[in-house]
Amino acid sequence: MLGRRGWIGLGTIAALLVLWFVLTTATGWVSAARFPSPAEFWASLWQVSVRGYAGGQLLTHALHSLKLVAMGFAVAIITGVPLGLWMGWSRKAEAAINPVFLIIRPIPPLAWIPLAILWLGLGDAAKIMVIWFSAFVPSVINSFAGVRNIDRPLIEAARMLGTPHGRLVTEVIAPAASPMIFTGLRLSLQAAWTTLVAAELVGALVGIGFILNMAQQDLYPGMILVGMVVVGLLGWATTWLLGLAEKRALAWNVAARD
Amino acid sequence: MGSIRFDKVDKVFGPNTGGVKVLDNINLEIGEREFVAIVGPSGCGKTTCLRMAAGFEAPSAGLVSVSGRPVTAPGPDRAVVFQQFALFPWKTVRQNIELGLRNKKLPTGERADLVAGALKLMNLEGHAEAFPHQLSGGMQQRVAIARAYVLDPEVLLMDEPFGALDAQTRVVMQEELVRLARVNPRTVLFITHAVEEAVYLADRVAVMTRRPCRIKEVLDIRKIRQAENWDKHARIEDVMDLESFVHLRTQIWKSLREEKVANVV
Numbered sequence: 001m002l003g004r005r006g007w008i009g010l011g012t013i014a015a016l017l018v019l020w021f022v023l024t025t026a027t028g029w030v031s032a033a034r035f036p037s038p039a040e041f042w043a044s045l046w047q048v049s050v051r052g053y054a055g056g057q058l059l060t061h062a063l064h065s066l067k068l069v070a071m072g073f074a075v076a077i078i079t080g081v082p083l084g085l086w087m088g089w090s091r092k093a094e095a096a097i098n099p100v101f102l103i104i105r106p107i108p109p110l111a112w113i114p115l116a117i118l119w120l121g122l123g124d125a126a127k128i129m130v131i132w133f134s135a136f137v138p139s140v141i142n143s144f145a146g147v148r149n150i151d152r153p154l155i156e157a158a159r160m161l162g163t164p165h166g167r168l169v170t171e172v173i174a175p176a177a178s179p180m181i182f183t184g185l186r187l188s189l190q191a192a193w194t195t196l197v198a199a200e201l202v203g204a205l206v207g208i209g210f211i212l213n214m215a216q217q218d219l220y221p222g223m224i225l226v227g228m229v230v231v232g233l234l235g236w237a238t239t240w241l242l243g244l245a246e247k248r249a250l251a252w253n254v255a256a257r258d
Numbered sequence: 259m260g261s262i263r264f265d266k267v268d269k270v271f272g273p274n275t276g277g278v279k280v281l282d283n284i285n286l287e288i289g290e291r292e293f294v295a296i297v298g299p300s301g302c303g304k305t306t307c308l309r310m311a312a313g314f315e316a317p318s319a320g321l322v323s324v325s326g327r328p329v330t331a332p333g334p335d336r337a338v339v340f341q342q343f344a345l346f347p348w349k350t351v352r353q354n355i356e357l358g359l360r361n362k363k364l365p366t367g368e369r370a371d372l373v374a375g376a377l378k379l380m381n382l383e384g385h386a387e388a389f390p391h392q393l394s395g396g397m398q399q400r401v402a403i404a405r406a407y408v409l410d411p412e413v414l415l416m417d418e419p420f421g422a423l424d425a426q427t428r429v430v431m432q433e434e435l436v437r438l439a440r441v442n443p444r445t446v447l448f449i450t451h452a453v454e455e456a457v458y459l460a461d462r463v464a465v466m467t468r469r470p471c472r473i474k475e476v477l478d479i480r481k482i483r484q485a486e487n488w489d490k491h492a493r494i495e496d497v498m499d500l501e502s503f504v505h506l507r508t509q510i511w512k513s514l515r516e517e518k519v520a521n522v523v
């Protein structure tokens with residue numbers, strides 16, 4: 001069911017599509033060498049989907065990019081969330097790790113690409129590493145803040161009930177921090193997609209970033225737009241999936257409900 | 259069943275940074291199955307007393323002991339009911355009540371029986387699978403009390419448990435607590451700033467003063483309650499109308515007020 005706001009959003013998209021048609025096909029105000037017409041976009045999409053482009057069909061490229069993002073994101077969650085929770089819980093852990101974190105944090109994720117390639121070569125491993133680094137930071141910071149913002153009486157209630165340490169983490173601290181953890185995961189996912197394209201622009205042989213790279217060299221605006229739109233859609237779809245997971249996990253949270 | 263003892267207890271917050279003496283030489287003994295209320299103005303250190311008995315704070319001097327053992331850390335032998343309920347919002351009513359029993363490693367069947375009993379005791383049947391946010395404040399506090407009772411603790415520590423409730427709900431909960439105390443008497447330390455609540459609920463009322471933060475006097479309500487047969491009245495307003503009740507209430511009010519005047523002078 002589409003609400004009132006949903007219709008407004010659809011209206012905007014429809015208006016942009018019309019504007020696109022008017023500016024390219026109808027009037028020719030924007031030349032085909034700079035931006036593709038709807039027809040050219042469609043032809044490019046058809047070409048890459050069926051016959052293939054840049055060494056593979058669209059599905060192959062998309063699945064490969066999806067795999068890299070999923071792996072980098074997964075490693076970032078597995079490492080980042082526990083680290084953030086630990087730093088939030090233990091002042092000592094924070095004191096020990098935070099200085100290192102503060103120094104490393106301002107380094108843009110893309111600045112790791114040369115080092116990653118030097119260490120791991122041009123294959124997938126280097127790209128996963130860079131995606132991991134970029135997605136790592138928001139997960140750590142938000143998990144950390146999530147723990148620091150837990151109501152003290154909640155922890156005290158758990159201790160009064162004799163909750164052993166492991167259960168305190170899994171049944172009290174992690175759930176209490178989970179709204180913030182999910183905020184971190186969202187930001188991490190965004191960071192993962194942003195970094196993916198940049199990582200694939202450098203030394204990839206398959207993937208959406210590679211399509212973009214080839215299309216640029218081929219001076220092929222239609223295919224460039226296809227690559228951009230596909231990345232956008234993939235990013236949107238994965239964010240939507242994450243939102244579903246969040247809704248399920250945080251069903252108890254009044255603030256998360258509409 | 260347990261007892262609580264405050265023995266020459268001082269509490270100084272921030273002793274390294276100047277220090278604020280919040281409690282000065284607190285002496286109080288709460289016997290087995292005795293219900294003691296502490297009344298006093300806001301900020302006089304009532305919560306701090308309770309937190310020391312719970313094991314959340316350590317005294318700066320003196321000794322707090324429960325059933326003869328010095329308090330060192332929080333534990334399920336000293337169940338706390340918090341003013342803001344402190345229920346786990348991601349757990350259902352049943353899971354909230356059950357957590358302490360799981361921590362005690364009780365077998366599943368026994369846990370289910372105990373939880374069912376606690377739900378019945380607090381009139382929560384039918385809400386077992388609800389989440390806290392789906393319940394009213396009064397219902398949430400029932401869950402918190404059930405969670406404390408089900409532990410079968412040595413002592414119950416209640417910090418203004420009805421302070422966050424609206425007036426009507428508070429009255430219902432006060433009557434409920436009196437009923438509980440009759441069915442299942444416990445050793446209770448009850449904090450409040452409402453004089454009437456203290457007189458209605460407690461066996462003894464300790465009046466606390468601010469600066470110096472001491473216990474000024476302790477009034478025994480039991481004899482008057484028994485002599486005047488308060489318990490034959492089911493409703494709190496009927497008890498509060500009794501001359502003996504009004505007299506005690508006024509006495510405590512005066513005690514608190516003298517304190518305030520003394521502060522101004």
Ligand SMILES: Nc1ncnc2c1ncn2[C@@H]1O[C@H](COP(=O)(O)OP(=O)(O)O)[C@@H](O)[C@H]1O
Pocket residue numbers: 271272278280298299300301302303304305306307
């Ligand atoms: N952790 C703390 N650090 C510093 N001061 C505190 C702390 N806890 C309480 N206090 C101070 O101690 C005094 C008594 O507090 P409290 O026991 O909460 O009073 P009450 O419950 O009677 O209102 C207050 O002035 C309060 O500001």
Ligand SMILES: [Mg+2]
Pocket residue numbers: 304305306418
């Ligand atoms: Mg208080």
